[in-house]
Amino acid sequence: MTATGTAGHGPLAGVRVVELAGIGPGPFAAMLLADLGADVVRVDRPGGAGLVINPDYDITNRNKRSVLVDLKADDGPARVLDLVERADILIEGYRPGVAERLGVGPETCHARNSKLVYGRMTGWGQQGPLAQRAGHDIAYIALTGTLGMIGDPDAPPAVPANLLGDYAGGSLYLVVGVLAALHHARATGTGQIVDAAIVDGATHLAAMIHGMLAAGRWQDRRGANLLDGGCPYYGTYETADGQHMAVGALEKQFYAEFVDVLGIPEHASAHKDPARWGELREAVAARFKTRTREEWTALFEGSDACVAPVLSLSEAPHHPHLAARGTFTDHGGITQPAPAPRFSATHTSVRGGPAQPGADTEDVARDWDVPGLLKGGPE
Numbered sequence: 046m047t048a049t050g051t052a053g054h055g056p057l058a059g060v061r062v063v064e065l066a067g068i069g070p071g072p073f074a075a076m077l078l079a080d081l082g083a084d085v086v087r088v089d090r091p092g093g094a095g096l097v098i099n100p101d102y103d104i105t106n107r108n109k110r111s112v113l114v115d116l117k118a119d120d121g122p123a124r125v126l127d128l129v130e131r132a133d134i135l136i137e138g139y140r141p142g143v144a145e146r147l148g149v150g151p152e153t154c155h156a157r158n159s160k161l162v163y164g165r166m167t168g169w170g171q172q173g174p175l176a177q178r179a180g181h182d183i184a185y186i187a188l189t190g191t192l193g194m195i196g197d198p199d200a201p202p203a204v205p206a207n208l209l210g211d212y213a214g215g216s217l218y219l220v221v222g223v224l225a226a227l228h229h230a231r232a233t234g235t236g237q238i239v240d241a242a243i244v245d246g247a248t249h250l251a252a253m254i255h256g257m258l259a260a261g262r263w264q265d266r267r268g269a270n271l272l273d274g275g276c277p278y279y280g281t282y283e284t285a286d287g288q289h290m291a292v293g294a295l296e297k298q299f300y301a302e303f304v305d306v307l308g309i310p311e312h313a314s315a316h317k318d319p320a321r322w323g324e325l326r327e328a329v330a331a332r333f334k335t336r337t338r339e340e341w342t343a344l345f346e347g348s349d350a351c352v353a354p355v356l357s358l359s360e361a362p363h364h365p366h367l368a369a370r371g372t373f374t375d376h377g378g379i380t381q382p383a384p385a386p387r388f389s390a391t392h393t394s395v396r397g398g399p400a401q402p403g404a405d406t407e408d409v410a411r412d413w414d415v416p417g418l419l420k421g422g423p424e
Contacts, residue, residue, distance in 0.1 A: 054082055054391065054393070054394070054396075055080065055081040055082025055083075055384070055388065055391050055392070056082060056391040056393075057078060057081040057083040058082040058391070059082075059084075060078070060082070060134065060227070061083070061084050061086070061131060061132045061133050061134070061413070062075060062078050062079070062083045062084065062085040062086070062132065062133065062134045062136065063086055063088060063125070063128050063129060063132045063134070063136070064085055064086065064087045064088065064109070064135075064136045064137075065088050065116075065125070065135070065138070065139070065149070066087055066089045066090055066093075067137070067139070067166070068138075069182075069207070069211045069215070070138065070166050070211040070215030070219065071136055071137070071138035071166045071219075072087075073105050073211070073212055074136060074164070074166065074216040074217075074219040074220050074223075075087065075105075075109065075136050076104070076105045076106065076107060076108065076109070077216065077217075077220050078134070078220060078223075079107065079108035079109050080107075080384035080393055083134075084110075084412075085108065085109040085110070086109070086128060086132075086405075086409050086413070087109050087110070087112075087400055088111075088112055088114050088125055088128070089111050089113050089114075089403060090113075090114070090115060100400075100401050100402060101399060101401075102379065102399065104399055105399075106399040107381075107395055107397060108396050108397055109397075110404075110405035110408065110409055111400035111401060111402050111403055111404055111405050111406075112128075112409050112410075112418055113402055113403030113406060114418075116147045116148070116149065117147070120417075121147075121148075122147060122148030122149055122153075123417065124415075124417050126148075126149065126153065127415040127417050128409075128415055128418075129149070129154045129157055129158050131158075131413050131415065132158065132161060133160070133161070133162065133227060133230075134161070134164060134223050135154060135163050135164060136164045136219070137163075137164070137166070138166040140179075141165075141167065141176050142177075144165075151163040151165075151238050155236060158236070159234070159235060159236060160235065161236040162226040162227050162230055162236050162237065162239060163237070163238045163239065164219055164222065164223040164226075164239045164241065165238060165240050165241065166215060166216075166219050167240075167243070168180040168181070168182075168184070168210075168244065169185070169243075169244060170240060170242030170244060170245060171240045171242070181207070182207035182209070182211045182215075183204060185210045185214070185243040185244050185247060186205075186210040186214070186247045187202075188244060189244055189248045189251070190248075190251065191209060191214075191250065192204075192209075193267065194251075194254070194273055196267055196274075197267070197268060197274070198267040198268035198275075199268075202267065209247060210243045210247050211243065213247070213250060214243045214245075214246030215241065215247075218246035218249070219239065219241035222239035222241050226239050254272075271295070275322075276295075276322065277322050277325045277326035277329055278300055278303060278316070278325070279292060279293050279294070279295055280292060282329060282330055282333040283330070283333065284333050284336060284337050284338040284340075284341060285334055285335060285336055286337040286339075288338035288354070288355065290333055290338060290342075290345075290352055290353070290354055291352065291353050291354070291355050292351065293352075294350055294351045294352070295351070297317075298349070299349055299350055300313075300316045301316075302349055303350040303351070303352065305350075306345055306350050306352075307329065307332050309329065309332055312324075312325050312328055312329075338354050341354070362380050374395055376395040377398040377399075406418050406419065407419065
């Protein structure tokens with residue numbers, strides 16, 4: 046059983062995960078598994094990794110436990126393999142070949158545990174001309190055509206933080222992959238390798254748009270389409286106080302309500318006439334500039350016009366809807382997103398704060414029956 050402080054009650058309760066510490070999409074994927082109830086043991090390295098924040102605030106390490114292992118030490122790989130023998134899933138985010146050189150590659154791990162799901166998280170993938178190249182989110186989504194779709198057509202492509210590549214195209218596809226492979230392993234007794242590449246996931250996210258492009262319903266340039274800001278009733282507008290409102294009045298009935306509340310009924314017929322989109326955009330922009338964000342929010346309250354205020358990260362937790370749903374939660378003095386999605390029977394929660402490097406070695410050694418984790422313990 047797991048330690049009391051991190052005992053899982055979600056749908057993945059009882060699933061054991063080894064996470065070889067890294068940055069970005071790997072830790073986030075492991076956090077999601079931990080949020081869902083898995084017992085995630087993060088194998089931290091002495092000295093930590095680059096681009097890290099104070100461990101007290103790294104909520105991607107919540108609901109996990111941490112042990113400290115130097116994989117470059119003579120006994121390092123053996124300590125990790127002892128964990129692997131008792132695990133269901135392993136997650137690593139090294140460049141291709143690094144895990145093998147460290148002695149914890151998939152072949153070695155499967156020799157100890159043939160049912161193991163070995164999840165590999167990279168930007169470029171395990172094979173291909175760029176597989177050994179360094180990179181970050183922005184470069185991965187650039188090559189897929191995804192970055193080029195986003196932003197003002199008269200400005201460079203807009204950078205969507207690292208949400209689209211690292212987390213949407215990376216972490217979420219890794220989680221789907223390892224859970225699918227876990228289902229297969231439990232049905233057949235055979236584990237496998239999951240090659241989750243951000244370039245693959247980010248490309249897959251645009252499946253609908255590639256279909257629209259093939260059908261001639263999408264122009265291959267920014268700001269010229271229904272969903273990329275080209276349409277005046279699907280975009281953002283500045284308000285009188287320098288804030289912004291988001292508009293998504295795509296369907297006819299929603300558009301009709303939008304122009305009515307906005308106060309431009311003369312443009313009711315412009316919905317399906319792209320030739321009038323220029324004048325419509327100017328009219329919408331001018332109207333939004335006449336009131337503050339708070340005033341427009343009140344006017345659109347209760348309507349089906351599909352209009353919402355654009356909130357900041359610190360404002361979002363206070364929105365009445367998100368507050369009522371508990372979309373954010375407070376744990377250890379940190380306001381943070383609550384686990385998602387939700388389950389009717391196997392409820393999830395933030396059970397523990399960010400794991401501190403090496404702090405849980407004794408507990409994990411006991412719970413997983415791996416005494417070799419302890420210095421001086423038997424191998």
